[in-house]
Amino acid sequence: MQTLLLVLGVALVVIAVFAFAWFAYGLLGDVARTACVIAVGALALGVAVALTPRLRVTAEGLAWAGLIALVIGAILVSTIGGPHVSGKTTSLVAGALLLTACAAALGLRRLPLPAGVPPLRAYSLFATFALPVAVMMMTHALPVPDDPQLLTLQSVLGGGAAVLFAAMVPADPRRRTPDFERVAALVVATVILVFGSVELAMAIDYGDPLWASALLVPSVSLTWLGVATVTYTRTMARTGRAMPSRLRFVPVAALVWIPAVSTTLLMRVLPSSMPLETQRMCAYLPAVVLAAQAVVAACAMPSDPSDGHPTGSPSASAPRSREGVSEAGATVWPTFGTVERVSAALNGSLVLLIMVCGEFGRDGFAALVTAMTAFAGLLAASACAWMRAATPVLRPVRSRDRPPMPVPAATSPMPQPYAPIAYPPAMEPPAPYPVMPQPPYPPASPAPYPQIMMVPKARGADAAGVIATVAAALATVFLFFSTLAVPRPYAPVDLICGAVGVVALAAGIRWLGVWPRVRSRAALWPALTLLMAPPLVVSWTSPLSFPRALILFAVALAMVLWGALRGLQAPLVAGTAVIVAHMVTVLWPWLAVFSRRFWWVWLLVGGVVLIAAAARYEASLKTMRSLATRIGQLR
Incomplete structure (x- = not known):
């Protein structure tokens, strides 16, 4: 009241x-x-x-x-x-x-103030x-004539003041929420810097003088970096943990988008005598490379300590308290949490996806280089995500002891109610008392109790990996249909599918190496399909291309040799099937010409094959069954 x-x-x-x-x-x-x-x-x-x-x-x-x-x-x-x-x-x-x-x-x-009074x-x-x-x-x-530049400068200095206040204000542990001022200052800095980043985009596009806009770009980036740094270096007053990880989502997103927004500044700096497409490539490639690095780092960097422990690592058996402090008393400092990884993966994937869709539809080799570089970044991030997903980690599993089987007890004769009476042979009753066996009583088994066991399991794809994979899939679908609609000599359909197949092959090899029980069909079928099926279909539907035919034959032969040497079923079968189909496709024109003149040769070959099969029917059938069994026993 x-x-x-x-x-x-x-x-x-x-x-x-x-x-x-x-x-x-x-x-x-x-x-x-x-x-x-x-x-x-x-x-x-x-x-x-x-x-x-x-x-x-x-x-x-x-x-x-x-x-x-x-x-x-x-x-x-x-x-x-x-x-x-x-x-x-x-x-x-x-x-x-x-x-x-x-x-x-x-x-x-x-x-x-008096003692104990905050x-x-x-x-x-x-x-x-x-x-x-x-x-x-x-x-x-300040005497800054350009309004966007002045507003950006105001946001930078105001946000920087809030960041310094958050870094320097002391927390009073006697209060109910001792860290409220620090968190509030970081939120205020984030809001101000978001407004300043929007004004920075306008200053980059239309700001004058140009050097002032160029100086504002690193200033805004450093202020955002200061916000993220305070969230890592300052700890909570009571728990000893770092600041809430949710405060890092916006700074990480801003650090990804500021280089992408700065491409206009680079185009203004480049000489006007340079062709427009070359200017766009030189301006966009740094942003593409930085976004790709952000996505790859988000998919490859270590996750939170609570997300399982790699088998064999020292931290796998080190218990931790609820406050995030180890039993030895050392504070657990998180390297990069899930929030930062998701922010980097989401925003970096958006930048790369925009570059792929925006530049691939333009004419010119320079735009194609930018689009394919962005596509390669998405594929690299997806490869890192799924190779990391195969890492074995120890996870708790609830189990119960199996109850022991009952063991039958030894039989013993049941005692008679009274001593038997010896009767004369004529007076002996027709049915004497039989000896009754004692029924078996199994020993009492202890009641099963649930137990927690640490079982090695695959880490699985996390949120950052799923985001990168979805972005790569969307880019692949866009490039596939765009190439079908407008064929491009330097980026055919089978080249795009082959690039995705190489990434899937790397991930599949990783899974086969880490988990010995995984069959090659489950680990390698996406890679084998993307590597060999599109070139084979293209060779059926388009004129014969010697480089494509040679590359397809080399890939199929490599798969056959790999499967035979390592005992892998999927590459051996798929490579053999592709080689046979490819040889028929390549030799079909010559076979057609040969059949017009010497058609009777095929009748002769067919007859000889049937006679040989009839003569060796039983042995051939046994050989085929043995071959099918051997192939089925491969990994």
Whole structure:
């Protein structure tokens, strides 16, 4: 009830200050009403300081009222104008006044208080939100004529001030949420920098002078890097962990997109005598390379320590507490968490996918180089993701002990109720008492109890790997249908499918090497299909091409030799089938010409084959069964 009344009272006081500032203009003028508002704010802060040791809640409300009055005074200062006063000057004075209020609040926070009494929360919260605004207002006074460049610079300096505040503000563990100011400052910096990044894109496109726009690009990038660095280096006051990983999603995304946005700046820097397609290639390739590195790193870098442990690693058996601190007491510092990996994979894949779809449809060899470079980056990320997915990790599995089988007990004669009586032969009863065997009683088995066992299993594809794989699949489908619609001499359909097949083959070899029980059919059929099926179909439907025929024959022969030497069923069977079909395809024109003149030769060959099969029917059938059995026993 006290807090509710206090909030209502502060709200009424603020409304009264606003009303005074509105109606006092005609009575006192700009300067006098501003001075009155600032004086009221300073008086409220003084009363709050005096009441802090005794009436803490009341002091908190008065401190907020005084700080809000100082903000209103700063706003009134920025509205003061005249023939000899410019808007930049009033903005500078207002920002300086607001910065002074922040400094005063932080100074009041350092005042000594009785033991066990924390300072008022209003001081640090006010500085969290007012400090970036003060810096941005003072930056507005700089002599920068271009509006997008000025707004970007304001965002950089304001966001940088918030980042520095988050890095330097001390956390009080006596509070319920001691890290709220630090997290709030990082959120404020993120919001300001998002706005600044949008303005940076406009400054890059239309900003003048060009060198100022060029300087803003690394400034924005370094500020985003500062946000990410604070989330790693600063720890939570109670748990000892790093800052929440959700705060890193936007900085990582910005670090991926800023090079992509800067391509226009590179095109403006390049000489105008260079052809347009060459300019686009030189401007786009750095962004493509950086995005590809981000996606590959997201798919290949180590994940969180909680996501299983590689078999044989020291951390596989090291227990950890719930707070993320090992039993030895050392703080667990996460390298790169799932949030950063997903952000890098998602945004980098989007950049590469846009480059593939945007540049492949353009004419010219330079655009084709850019598109295929982006496509190669997606394929490399997918290969890393699925090769990493085969890594064995120890995961807990709940199991139960199998109950032992009952063991039959030894039989023994059952004792008679009384001693047998010897009767004479004539008086002996017809049915004497039989000897009854004792039924077996199995030993009591203990009740099975559930157990937790660490079993090696495949890590599997994580979210970053799935994102990269989906992006690569979409790019492959786009390139496939685009090539079918408009054939390109340097990027045929079988070349695109072959590139995907090489990636699938690398992942399949990785799975075969790590998991000995995996059959070659399950691990290699996508790679074998993509490597050999499209060139074979193209050779059937288009004129014979000697390079394509030679490459297909070499690949099929390599698969046959690999399968025969390593005992792999899938490459041996697939390579043999492709060689036979390919030889028939290549030799078919000569066979057709030969059949027109010497058709009777085929009758002779068929008859000889049937006679030989009839003569060796039983042995041939046994040989075929043995061959099928041997092939089925291959891996």
